[in-house]
Amino acid sequence: MNHLEAFLNAMKADAALVHRPENLRWLAGYTGEGCLYISAKRRVILTDFRYVEQVHIQCPDWALEQVNAEITYPALAAKLARAEGAKRVLVETDHLTYDDYQGFARALEGITLLSMGGIPEKLRQVKDAAELDCIRRAAAIASDAFVNLLPRIHAGMTERQIGRMLEYEMLELGSEGVAFETIAASGPNGALPHARPSDRVVENGELLTLDFGATVNGYRSDMTRTVGFGRISGALRDIYETVRAAQQLGLDALAVGKPCKEIDRVVRETIDARYPGAFGHGLGHGVGLFIHEYPRFSVTSTDVLVAGNVMTVEPGIYIPGLGGCRIEDTVIITEDGYVNTIAAPKELIEL
Numbered sequence: 001m002n003h004l005e006a007f008l009n010a011m012k013a014d015a016a017l018v019h020r021p022e023n024l025r026w027l028a029g030y031t032g033e034g035c036l037y038i039s040a041k042r043r044v045i046l047t048d049f050r051y052v053e054q055v056h057i058q059c060p061d062w063a064l065e066q067v068n069a070e071i072t073y074p075a076l077a078a079k080l081a082r083a084e085g086a087k088r089v090l091v092e093t094d095h096l097t098y099d100d101y102q103g104f105a106r107a108l109e110g111i112t113l114l115s116m117g118g119i120p121e122k123l124r125q126v127k128d129a130a131e132l133d134c135i136r137r138a139a140a141i142a143s144d145a146f147v148n149l150l151p152r153i154h155a156g157m158t159e160r161q162i163g164r165m166l167e168y169e170m171l172e173l174g175s176e177g178v179a180f181e182t183i184a185a186s187g188p189n190g191a192l193p194h195a196r197p198s199d200r201v202v203e204n205g206e207l208l209t210l211d212f213g214a215t216v217n218g219y220r221s222d223m224t225r226t227v228g229f230g231r232i233s234g235a236l237r238d239i240y241e242t243v244r245a246a247q248q249l250g251l252d253a254l255a256v257g258k259p260c261k262e263i264d265r266v267v268r269e270t271i272d273a274r275y276p277g278a279f280g281h282g283l284g285h286g287v288g289l290f291i292h293e294y295p296r297f298s299v300t301s302t303d304v305l306v307a308g309n310v311m312t313v314e315p316g317i318y319i320p321g322l323g324g325c326r327i328e329d330t331v332i333i334t335e336d337g338y339v340n341t342i343a344a345p346k347e348l349i350e351l
């Protein structure tokens with residue numbers, strides 16, 4: 001079953017209006033602007049003049065309705081819905097602005113607008129072979145970029161310089177762009193899980209955490225490596241080895257049918273036993289067209305792993321004033337375990 005068929009089966013309404021750009025791509029293979037009108041009988045892309053030719057090329061099976069000075073998106077959507085006698089239409093209430101929603105509600109007066117209820121987000125949790133191929137390629141680019149970066153970085157460079165060099169390397173290797181804002185956190189900045197690269201100069205004796213990803217056909221990868229500069233103290237080395245061992249425990253626990261919160265618990269207990277409270281975020285998340293998708297490895301997750309999930313496993317330890325460490329891979333859940341898409345080494349590297 002393709003994505004559109006799965007969506008139609010799940011939607012339980014007469015029609016749907018889809019606006020999230022990633023969902024336009026996921027449902028129609030369309031990467032331009034506009035929105036989709038989907039019903040049992042009709043699949044229509046609503047867009048403007050700039051994307052007409054692109055729709056013909058990317059989506060030959062979809063009809064096209066063009067907005068212009070005379071007709072707006074809400075008016076076009078109303079025309080399509082009324083032509084079919086649609087009574088209930090789904091919209092992405094978690095994405096549309098309040099003003100956009102009001103515009104559609106006015107134009108579609110008499111038709112009930114309902115929340116899409118995260119249907120695409122639920123369906124996107126399981127990736128098909130083509131999606132997995134894109135994620136694998138994005139992961140290989142990021143992993144290779146990191147390996148290529150190592151001989152070129154040294155104490156005395158700034159976080160920003162190192163982050164930029166890593167991003168350039170990913171682009172050179174074929175990434176469409178960065179999967180998210182690269183994190184480069186050195187020394188005490190390592191205690192901030194999502195530190196942005198600064199002009200701080202990395203010094204010998206410090207750890208540097210790099211969290212980054214590549215993008216292929218819109219699909220993302222996510223990985224984190226922490227490297228040392230010069231000789232690393234026993235305290236930092238202990239943090240590193242604790243994270244590394246805990247991350248491996250998390251990987252070893254992956255299996256179809258396992259509750260996601262159980263994977264999180266195994267890793268969290270290991271870290272909390274030595275560094276109570278130092279691992280304050282979830283263990284990981286789904287990755288796909290968005291960098292953060294479902295399911296989630298967290299204390300509160302009610303999800304169970306299924307084959308085709310693509311998950312990060314990313315424990316960390318953060319000690320204010322001292323620094324931190326995080327190690328992250330992106331893995332594909334399979335019937336007999338998992339495939340790690342990230343090949344880069346994980347033993348402590350002292351540059």
Ligand SMILES: [Mn+2]
Binds near residue numbers: 328
């Ligand atoms: Mn991540």
